[in-house]
Amino acid sequence: MVVDSPTTDRVFHALADGTRRDIVALAVSGEHSVSSLARRYPMSFAAVQKHVAVLERAGLVIKERRGREQLVRTDIKTLRHAARLLEQLEVVWRERLDRFGEVLADPTRGDIP
Amino acid sequence: MTVTDVRKDPTTRTMTVSAEFDAPIERVWELWQDPRLLERWWGPPTYPATFVEHDLRPGGRTSYYMTGPAGDRSGGWWKVIAAEPPRRIEFEDGFAGEDGEPNPGMPTMQMRVDLSERPRGGTHMAIVTTFPSTEAMEQLLTMGMEEGMTLAMGQMDGLLSADAPS
Numbered sequence: 001m002v003v004d005s006p007t008t009d010r011v012f013h014a015l016a017d018g019t020r021r022d023i024v025a026l027a028v029s030g031e032h033s034v035s036s037l038a039r040r041y042p043m044s045f046a047a048v049q050k051h052v053a054v055l056e057r058a059g060l061v062i063k064e065r066r067g068r069e070q071l072v073r074t075d076i077k078t079l080r081h082a083a084r085l086l087e088q089l090e091v092v093w094r095e096r097l098d099r100f101g102e103v104l105a106d107p108t109r110g111d112i113p
Numbered sequence: 114m115t116v117t118d119v120r121k122d123p124t125t126r127t128m129t130v131s132a133e134f135d136a137p138i139e140r141v142w143e144l145w146q147d148p149r150l151l152e153r154w155w156g157p158p159t160y161p162a163t164f165v166e167h168d169l170r171p172g173g174r175t176s177y178y179m180t181g182p183a184g185d186r187s188g189g190w191w192k193v194i195a196a197e198p199p200r201r202i203e204f205e206d207g208f209a210g211e212d213g214e215p216n217p218g219m220p221t222m223q224m225r226v227d228l229s230e231r232p233r234g235g236t237h238m239a240i241v242t243t244f245p246s247t248e249a250m251e252q253l254l255t256m257g258m259e260e261g262m263t264l265a266m267g268q269m270d271g272l273l274s275a276d277a278p279s
Binding site for chain 2: 060080082085088089092095096097104
């Protein structure tokens with residue numbers, strides 16, 4: 001049985017494009033309006049808006065309307081939370097690789113106990 | 114110290130761990146390939162893993178469970194996407210229900226392992242883990258953390274009973 005994960009597909013699809021990766025990286029440092037992003041890239045306002053919509057659906061950026069501007073920012077709260085979770089994963093893998101090294105160095109490792 | 118580098122990217126919810134070993138690449142590969150060796154390092158001592166099915170060929174399936182100190186079991190599975198012995202494995206890792214079948218309600222993570230020979234001997238191993246979303250990462254790691262907590266508690270029990278008169 002194959003388990004499809006629509007969220008994985010959305011995120012990988014969103015990050016598969018160079019412009020979209022660039023937008024996520026830019027929007028970490030602060031808000032950017034869709035029109036200012038459109039000036040940065042050799043493409044139309046509508047094309048940039050489409051890229052932003054893809055990122056928004058993947059949960060990578062937040063879009064807010066302020067007056068006549070649409071402001072895009074990377075979701076910092078989500079990012080901080082993600083960073084804390086990755087710290088936990090690091091602990092899991094450091095312990096796992098310590099055991100990996102021990103098994104590798106064990107001369108009886110081929111034996112079944 | 115076997116771990117040489119850890120890179121974490123919260124934007125893409127990806128972690129890359131690099132490690133180096135003084136063993137030839139084929140021997141490092143064996144620790145992934147042989148289920149009896151794999152189960153000696155995959156789970157923590159108080160939550161050992163038992164691999165019931167293990168097929169590292171592309172399209173292959175792995176099925177395992179981890180047993181807690183109270184006899185509680187949590188199941189997991191891998192679906193192998195790509196494998197090139199002894200250099201590369203890519204798989205999806207998820208949770209299984211009590212019947213060992215993948216639990217479709219639970220998120221999965223993507224794993225990629227790359228092995229290469231170091232110029233002056235030994236093997237370099239890079240492991241990349243990617244989560245589809247922050248919520249998925251939270252859910253997957255919370256279950257992992259419960260195992261970690263049990264491990265810490267088990268060690269505490271060991272320390273306490275060492276002091277107690279037998």
